[in-house]
Amino acid sequence: MSDDKLLVVRDLTTIFATAGGDLTAVAHVSFDLDRNETLGIVGESGSGKTVLSRTIMGLQPRVNTTVSGSSIIDGFEVVGASEDDKRTIWGTEVAMVFQDPMTSLNPVMRIGKQIDESLRVRLGMSRHDAKARAIELLELVGIPSPVERYNAYPGQLSGGMRQRVVIAIALACSPKLLMADEPTTGLDVTIQAQILNLLDELKDRLKMSIILVTHDLGVVATRTSRIVVMYAGRIVETGTTRDVFYHHRMPYTRALLESSPKVSNKSHTRLVTIPGRPPNLLNLSPGCSFAPRCKYATDQCHSERPELQPSIEPGHTFACWNPLPVNAEASLP
Amino acid sequence: MSNFGGIEEVAELALMVEKPEKSEPLGLFFWICVFWVGLNIFGAIFANVLPLQNPLYENFNAINAAPGLHHLFGTDDLGRDILSRVVYGSRISITVGLGAILIGYGVGAPLGMLAAYRRSRFDAILTTVMYLLLAFPAIIAVIAILSFWTPRSLFKIIVVIGVASIPLVYRVIRTATLNVATKDYVIAAKVQGATDRRILMKELLPNIAPIALSFFLIGVATIIVLEGALAFLGLSVNPPTPSWGNMINEARTVLSQNIWLALFPSLAMCLFLIALNFIGDRIRSHFDVTEVKL
Numbered sequence: 001m002s003d004d005k006l007l008v009v010r011d012l013t014t015i016f017a018t019a020g021g022d023l024t025a026v027a028h029v030s031f032d033l034d035r036n037e038t039l040g041i042v043g044e045s046g047s048g049k050t051v052l053s054r055t056i057m058g059l060q061p062r063v064n065t066t067v068s069g070s071s072i073i074d075g076f077e078v079v080g081a082s083e084d085d086k087r088t089i090w091g092t093e094v095a096m097v098f099q100d101p102m103t104s105l106n107p108v109m110r111i112g113k114q115i116d117e118s119l120r121v122r123l124g125m126s127r128h129d130a131k132a133r134a135i136e137l138l139e140l141v142g143i144p145s146p147v148e149r150y151n152a153y154p155g156q157l158s159g160g161m162r163q164r165v166v167i168a169i170a171l172a173c174s175p176k177l178l179m180a181d182e183p184t185t186g187l188d189v190t191i192q193a194q195i196l197n198l199l200d201e202l203k204d205r206l207k208m209s210i211i212l213v214t215h216d217l218g219v220v221a222t223r224t225s226r227i228v229v230m231y232a233g234r235i236v237e238t239g240t241t242r243d244v245f246y247h248h249r250m251p252y253t254r255a256l257l258e259s260s261p262k263v264s265n266k267s268h269t270r271l272v273t274i275p276g277r278p279p280n281l282l283n284l285s286p287g288c289s290f291a292p293r294c295k296y297a298t299d300q301c302h303s304e305r306p307e308l309q310p311s312i313e314p315g316h317t318f319a320c321w322n323p324l325p326v327n328a329e330a331s332l333p
Numbered sequence: 334m335s336n337f338g339g340i341e342e343v344a345e346l347a348l349m350v351e352k353p354e355k356s357e358p359l360g361l362f363f364w365i366c367v368f369w370v371g372l373n374i375f376g377a378i379f380a381n382v383l384p385l386q387n388p389l390y391e392n393f394n395a396i397n398a399a400p401g402l403h404h405l406f407g408t409d410d411l412g413r414d415i416l417s418r419v420v421y422g423s424r425i426s427i428t429v430g431l432g433a434i435l436i437g438y439g440v441g442a443p444l445g446m447l448a449a450y451r452r453s454r455f456d457a458i459l460t461t462v463m464y465l466l467l468a469f470p471a472i473i474a475v476i477a478i479l480s481f482w483t484p485r486s487l488f489k490i491i492v493v494i495g496v497a498s499i500p501l502v503y504r505v506i507r508t509a510t511l512n513v514a515t516k517d518y519v520i521a522a523k524v525q526g527a528t529d530r531r532i533l534m535k536e537l538l539p540n541i542a543p544i545a546l547s548f549f550l551i552g553v554a555t556i557i558v559l560e561g562a563l564a565f566l567g568l569s570v571n572p573p574t575p576s577w578g579n580m581i582n583e584a585r586t587v588l589s590q591n592i593w594l595a596l597f598p599s600l601a602m603c604l605f606l607i608a609l610n611f612i613g614d615r616i617r618s619h620f621d622v623t624e625v626k627l
Contacts, residue, residue, distance in 0.1 A: 059520065098520075103517040103518065106522070107540070117522070
């Protein structure tokens with residue numbers, strides 16, 4: 001693979017052995033990520049986006065999990081690597097921002113110490129240097145009076161502040177890739193924008209790449225260059241943000257877009273919903289997983305699974321037997 | 334002129350205000366209990382320095398004496414001073430209680446933490462073994478072993494009860510750790526490159542400490558009762574060494590002549606246990622860091 005790609009994911013598959021049988025949470029996912037790029041992974045709950053993001057960095061449960069394919073972060077093959085080896089890239093190459101800042105900070109450790117930890121352990125800084133750097137990081141993520149905050153416990157900060165601390169921890173060892181798994185879902189709407197803007201700004205300032213995992217298309221709309229749409233563990237459409245929003249071919253992408261609320265709607269407009277429910281991953285049909293909920297579905301959709309095929313724009317692919325016509329509706333969001 | 338500060342000041346204040354800790358106050362009774370437990374332990378340690386009569390001295394001029402100036406708690410059927418024997422008896426009870434639970438924690442706690450953190454086959458096998466041990470009534474095992482493992486000594490009693498307490502400690506610590514180990518901050522520490530040892534010591538241990546401490550105290554209390562039961566059956570330290578349990582046992586035979594001999598050791602044991610249990614319970618609820626309170 002070419003050297004300029006930060007992340008190369010090929011045919012990545014994650015299977016959990018459960019009491020009910022093998023559950024394929026992520027199936028044959030492939031994509032690349034450039035340096036200093038933001039990629040959005042969108043999909044409903046249970047579409048495998050969180051498992052995918054964790055598998056990419058090699059963070060899957062130790063038991064009952066089979067991972068195949070390959071995920072190469074800056075030349076390091078994550079799949080099959082030992083915990084000890086993965087530890088060498090965790091924090092320094094790839095770091096993670098969690099969904100819920102209420103649970104992603106240790107409640108009994110001062111926030112400064114939590115940032116210090118990785119600085120001292122991973123970068124071998126002295127106590128004094130680590131503290132100075134931690135305060136710098138707190139300042140970087142926009143925490144007022146960082147010197148006082150350094151000694152605060154997580155319980156003394158608001159949700160938005162805590163998420164900033166979580167970001168500061170993730171940034172401590174200057175990772176090249178930041179995994180943000182629903183980083184704003186647990187926050188107020190006004191704070192959401194602040195945190196997303198902060199991530200955006202940090203990305204440019206620190207020259208890193210971000211993978212933004214979310215179910216909220218509004219979150220990825222203006223901040224990502226490319227989007228991966230997932231359904232039932234598979235990529236169903238991928239392309240530049242512009243293509244996915246305006247030239248999508250997959251009816252699922254369309255349905256997702258239609259179901260996000262728009263400011264231009266009149267008040268009391270009913271939200272459009274996708275009928276049916278996400279498929280049971282233990283019992284997938286041989287055809288397209290979305291077929292049961294799709295209004296365009298034909299017999300072929302139920303019996304044969306569509307592979308990803310290129311659309312007319314470069315880099316834009318989709319998996320559908322009955323795609324929407326090119327440039328179907330350029331007026332969506 | 335106005336009483337209100339500028340907007341910056343208000344904003345500053347809003348940032349500075351720290352959410353009040355909503356945990357329950359410990360309360361006066363808690364401190365009374367701590368004082369009582371402290372007093373008992375102090376008595377146990379300094380029994381031979383304190384101005385007490387010899388617990389083994391048999392004063393035949395004062396047999397079954399009622400409490401009075403000379404013998405504050407009275408005397409037993411051999412004329413021994415009950416106060417002195419209760420204080421010396423606390424030595425045995427507290428030593429057995431602490432010693433045994435320390436063995437239980439020394440083995441059960443690290444295993445429980447490790448099992449909960451590592452999961453996989455290690456956890457499966459260990460947990461099955463521990464649950465099998467739990468299914469067997471511990472008191473019967475303890476009685477059986479102590480009946481045959483003679484001559485009895487304080488050390489043997491502590492070891493047997495301590496080993497019997499391992500599965501219980503294991504279960505409590507494992508459950509507490511399981512709760513914490515799946516929290517995001519543990520995963521967060523892991524993806525920052527923290528080693529397993531660091532995660533166990535810095536992320537898991539501090540977060541299960543309140544539960545561990547609380548169960549520790551309740552464990553001491555339970556073991557003191559167990560020692561009492563063993564003494565009552567004559568399976569604890571040999572007379573004439575006093576322990577709360579064997580004093581109550583001796584009192585059984587002379588209950589009609591001497592109520593004090595049964596009353597004071599029972600009272601001492603009872604109050605000590607109430608205090609321990611209350612402290613344990615209070616600690617648990619005080620440090621109960623739930624999501625709601627965060």
